[in-house]
Amino acid sequence: MDSAALTAKAKEIATDYGACAVGVTTVETLAGGPPSTDLEYVLPGARSAVTFALPLDQEKIEDFIGKRDRKAHQQDYSRTNTMATGIAAQIAAYIAHFGHDSVGVLSNEVYRNDEEYQPRHMRPDISHRLLAVRGGVGWFGFSGNVLTPDFGAMVSLATAVTTAELEPTEPLPAAENFCKCEEMECVSACPAAFLHEGKKDMASVTMGGVEFTYAKRRNYNRCGFVCAGYSGLHPSGKWSTWAPGRFPIPKKDENLRDVVVDAVQAWSRQPKLEGGVLHQPLVYAATGKDVNLTCGSCMLVCAPTSEERQRRLKTLQTSGVVVQNPDGSIDVTSPEEAKQRLAEMEPERRALYEPEAGSYDDIDVYGRSG
Numbered sequence: 001m002d003s004a005a006l007t008a009k010a011k012e013i014a015t016d017y018g019a020c021a022v023g024v025t026t027v028e029t030l031a032g033g034p035p036s037t038d039l040e041y042v043l044p045g046a047r048s049a050v051t052f053a054l055p056l057d058q059e060k061i062e063d064f065i066g067k068r069d070r071k072a073h074q075q076d077y078s079r080t081n082t083m084a085t086g087i088a089a090q091i092a093a094y095i096a097h098f099g100h101d102s103v104g105v106l107s108n109e110v111y112r113n114d115e116e117y118q119p120r121h122m123r124p125d126i127s128h129r130l131l132a133v134r135g136g137v138g139w140f141g142f143s144g145n146v147l148t149p150d151f152g153a154m155v156s157l158a159t160a161v162t163t164a165e166l167e168p169t170e171p172l173p174a175a176e177n178f179c180k181c182e183e184m185e186c187v188s189a190c191p192a193a194f195l196h197e198g199k200k201d202m203a204s205v206t207m208g209g210v211e212f213t214y215a216k217r218r219n220y221n222r223c224g225f226v227c228a229g230y231s232g233l234h235p236s237g238k239w240s241t242w243a244p245g246r247f248p249i250p251k252k253d254e255n256l257r258d259v260v261v262d263a264v265q266a267w268s269r270q271p272k273l274e275g276g277v278l279h280q281p282l283v284y285a286a287t288g289k290d291v292n293l294t295c296g297s298c299m300l301v302c303a304p305t306s307e308e309r310q311r312r313l314k315t316l317q318t319s320g321v322v323v324q325n326p327d328g329s330i331d332v333t334s335p336e337e338a339k340q341r342l343a344e345m346e347p348e349r350r351a352l353y354e355p356e357a358g359s360y361d362d363i364d365v366y367g368r369s370g
């Protein structure tokens, strides 16, 4: 099969199996990119890659951000990632049939383990995100998430890497990117203050002579602190993620560790959250406990239209605050009632969720009323 036909088939497999967008990158179109665009890291002699986006279930997202149902989105997220991994393997096997070594790269939870980086550094073998924006699967948003034209950031990404010389696809036109980096719903949706708040703090990456920009990220442990579920209360005290912890968010990255260590210890003693887990080996190895999907809000508010993004952000910000019962189940309640219930807990149980008053008086934290 010639290059054009093989490229067409690879794209067809992705879309037939549910992808909403697909793109192809090559060693040439990725030239000059960071190490995570080195296709040979996963396959010696690699020449090109097929990256695609699989949409998440929108109804389940709606129930997740509205705090009506955590489990359904948790399951959908895990299954969509697993399906994306499977499609990548299917594409790789198909291309291999025509005589080209190929490999599918897992959608998530796979990190470099070599002389330079260990899994704890969380460096991906290859970056689906970078390949996706270069190959035209989507644009970079201010958040650094990949925004697809039809489903915004609410997708799973995966990639098949091959020694075949597939034909590259072009990036989407920058002028059509729906993210104008103005309303910054992702910033408002992030309890961890992970994203910078101004357009002056932009990062850029150039691949194959094309430059892409997104907001610089702050210390990745900020996202880990909230996204892994160690703390969930927004600094406003008015809403939370699905995580019942309520440790404060330090303003300075250098103070993060002080709080995160305490929060992880408290979290590891909390009853298991109902509704399923993410099988994340790094956290399990360190704590003996599985992570639950409790945030992802920067992605879940990022729909293609401004009206929808604003509506989702409002849904999130009025979704209430969670309190955990001794059996692990979750009650969603008002900020005031949650505060009252925490105050009524025995000190030993309360310590599972929030630090003693005055614990971090010597640290600058983002404002909190709850």
Ligand code: SF4
Binding pocket: 141, 142, 143, 144, 178, 179, 180, 181, 182, 183, 184, 185, 186, 187, 298, 301, 302, 303, 309
């Ligand atoms: S939430 Fe808004 S600012 Fe953030 S990436 Fe999406 S469109 Fe851009």
Ligand code: SF4
Binding pocket: 189, 190, 191, 192, 193, 194, 195, 222, 223, 224, 226, 227, 295, 296, 297, 298, 299
């Ligand atoms: S997943 Fe949550 S904590 Fe992490 S950057 Fe997004 S909104 Fe912030």
